[in-house]
Amino acid sequence: MAPLHEHSDCPGCAAPDLAFATHDHAHCAADALSRAEVVTSAAGARLTPVRRRVLEILLEEHWALGAYDVLARLATEGFGNQPPVAYRALEFLVEQGLAHRIQRLNAFTACTHPGEAHAPAFLICRSCSAVAEAVAGPVRAALDEAAAQVGFSIERSTIEALGLCPACREATA
Amino acid sequence: MAPLHEHSDCPGCAAPDLAFATHDHAHCAADALSRAEVVTSAAGARLTPVRRRVLEILLEEHWALGAYDVLARLATEGFGNQPPVAYRALEFLVEQGLAHRIQRLNAFTACTHPGEAHAPAFLICRSCSAVAEAVAGPVRAALDEAAAQVGFSIERSTIEALGLCPACREATA
DNA sequence: GCTTGACCTGTTATGATATTACATTCATAG
């Protein structure tokens, strides 16, 4: 799929470490939303009000939200306030590649590169909680290689790192 | 730390894909236990009865057990039957590098290479539930490189792959 | 325009995983 705008025009969108870089976040979020429209309609799926709203909520910040955090937001806005409401919308977004589940945090984050095929790796700052999607190609390749050596075939992978983002490392030092 | 025996003498222990290979499991488990004694005493820690028993339970099979599974076993053997009993022992084993937590499964597995420094990667068979520790050096190196590119410093990493082990892939085909 | 069927949303209820707080027991250094 072609990007909806030239990323080289957009300082921030071009960065792999989007979440850690200062950038035009309103643009970043609006772009993700419009890509979401494209992705879902191409898949013959419907980006309904709840689903769209959940994505908007995830897009507000570059960190991960628990399902119950999302649910609380939804409830104040007139949507249902039972867990399945949030879990179903989140599951849909993950299936469509519009959001990711962070296993370490039992939480969800909006995808910063929707519509682009990628097996993501996540960098999670333990100080400010920001979550960035790293360039995962080489990591995934190394993992595939390790699996191939023992005859294991990988279907899904979880690659997450916990540590300090540049800004927090700076602040700590 | 020097290994407690020559692994080249031990078909199975030499394999990186121990969990997927047929091997002398009694030996494998006994070896892990004796290494555990060494590791804990070297660290000035105590391998108490509960802790030792939890490790033995994890060592019975090469798959991951939930904290409540472990707890149920402990309870039938006269140990406490409240969650903290299991969680504390498991936490201790993880701290000592004698067990690992599998984030994807919310479960724990005995380490197959205790006493050897390693940032592990796990291969989880979705069919037989076996969990193997893969050779993770190159994977971790690639992840470190990706993190370094954006100035992120990694403290802990989670690398897990879900798929089919050689035997189950064979059986499915 | 009606029907029908698929999908989506909402709710109840429950299950699964994990932690806090505090009381008690145990091992060991002094």
Added chain:
DNA sequence: CTATGAATGTAATATCATAACAGGTCAAGC
């Protein structure tokens, strides 16, 4: 032998997740 810190036991509760079913929405085809 006793003081001390570590380990264990227990109750209570917090947090995360799903099963099962009822009702509503919407668009395709008649």
